[in-house]
Amino acid sequence: MNxxxxxxxxxxxxxxxxxxxxxxxxxxxxxxxxxxxxxAVGSAMAKNKNLFNIPCHRVVRSDGNIGQYALGANKKAELxxxxxxxxxxxxxxxxxxxxxxxxx
DNA sequence: GGCGTGACCCCAT
DNA sequence: TATGGGGCCACGC
Numbered sequence: 001m002n003x004x005x006x007x008x009x010x011x012x013x014x015x016x017x018x019x020x021x022x023x024x025x026x027x028x029x030x031x032x033x034x035x036x037x038x039x040a041v042g043s044a045m046a047k048n049k050n051l052f053n054i055p056c057h058r059v060v061r062s063d064g065n066i067g068q069y070a071l072g073a074n075k076k077a078e079l080x081x082x083x084x085x086x087x088x089x090x091x092x093x094x095x096x097x098x099x100x101x102x103x104x
Numbered sequence: 105g106g107c108g109t110g111a112c113c114c115c116a117t
Numbered sequence: 118t119a120t121g122g123g124g125c126c127a128c129g130c
Contacts, residue, residue, distance in 0.1 A: 006127090007126090026113085027112080030126085037125075037126035038112045038125080039113090039127075040125095040126050040128070041112080043109080043111080043112095043126090044127085044128085045111055046110070047128085061111090076111090
């Protein structure tokens with residue numbers, strides 16, 4: 001059964017732990033995995049085939065920028081606003097207020 | 105086995 | 118505040 005839990009799979013699992021109305025950062029996911037591969041995290045999302053099973057649109061950058069999205073950053077901002085996150089000009093205003101941490 | 109790429113992050117100017 | 122440059126990890130060919 002579940003063969004080889006790859007690095008990307010772990011990212012998906014953590015991402016599914018993020019509730020609606022909240023967002024997380026690539027660094028947070030990598031940090032939760034005890035690694036510095038935020039690069040690989042982004043790559044995993046880009047290759048993610050569970051787009052309908054995983055809310056990859058809830059992942060934003062540490063700078064507050066929403067970053068990229070399979071359907072386009074614009075669509076990502078729309079979804080985030082639908083979730084209740086304050087997004088303006090494609091950027092999260094109160095990131096610390098909507099950020100979600102896996103530790104704690 | 106090794107190389108290049110990427111939905112990035114941090115620092116200095 | 119904005120811009121430029123360097124560095125990091127995992128995956129695919």
